[in-house]
Amino acid sequence: MDNQHILSQLKERFGDGIIHPTEPYGLLTFYTGATTIIDVLGFAKEQLGFTYLTDITAVHYPEGENTFSVVYHLHNLLENVRIRIKANILVADPKIPSATVLWAGANWMERETYDFFGIQFEGHPDLRRILNMDELEVFPMRREYPLEDPNRVDKRDFYFGR
Template sequence: MDKLNNQQLLQQLTDHFGEDITRHEEPYGLLTVHTNKERIIELLRFLKESVGFIYLTDITAVHYPEGENTFAIVYHVHNLVENIRVRIKVSIPVSDPKIPSATVVWAGANWMERETYDFFGVQFEGHPDLRRILNMDDMEVFPMRREYPLEDPNRVDKRDFYFGR
């Protein structure tokens, strides 16, 4: 039997999920598929149970403040037997950051989702214990959101005339 490759995996996913695979790309050889939040648990379960992606490497988020102001919830899973990885992305709006919890597929998703909640404020629906894990409990902001400027605009030590420009 041939070793599973990105094209075969993409074919299996598009055969099974059809239009719910909204787009795909292959940056640096890593297959990345985009889907919607309604089908994410089914897709993760299919990858684990039918294709052998038994290792959940990471769950995180990326905030894209320009344009649509969305979060991309990113899942990395690994098939250890075939030594192939895949990245799954789901876009959700910042105004309603809710997505189903992957703890129903992998118990280890618990802490990854808590970290993503802690830094981005993404609500993982159905999570058994969604609370802050690294920041203070009474903290009211989510530090990885790109809602604030990177530097204080009032700082004078960064002005061009100090550097001869």
């Protein structure tokens, strides 16, 4: 089983629902919609043998449309093949279906992603903070604030030869 076979199976089943396939460092990576993510994950698990959910996380892209990419890493243990599936959602409405219907282990991964990004996993059995304080009113991994204080004099570029 190689990336082209996997991609052809996915495109045959979902057609235009598989967007921007690439292979950075040999890892098949593609986008799909938030409305079809559970169908794509289920097909990858049941039909393609990607039974191991390695990780769920997110990336915040504040430039442009201000979106999150919810990222799923799957592993086919028999063939030793990995794939990465991404689904873009808007920060203004950060909702996506929960993968706990396919993998019970998605529970903690989705709670962590909710805790740091504020993404609502619809249908999750117990979506609440897992690492941060319950009273925390922000989501620390969102890129909503500057990384450093621009007034610090010890961080000027000329000190670093730039």
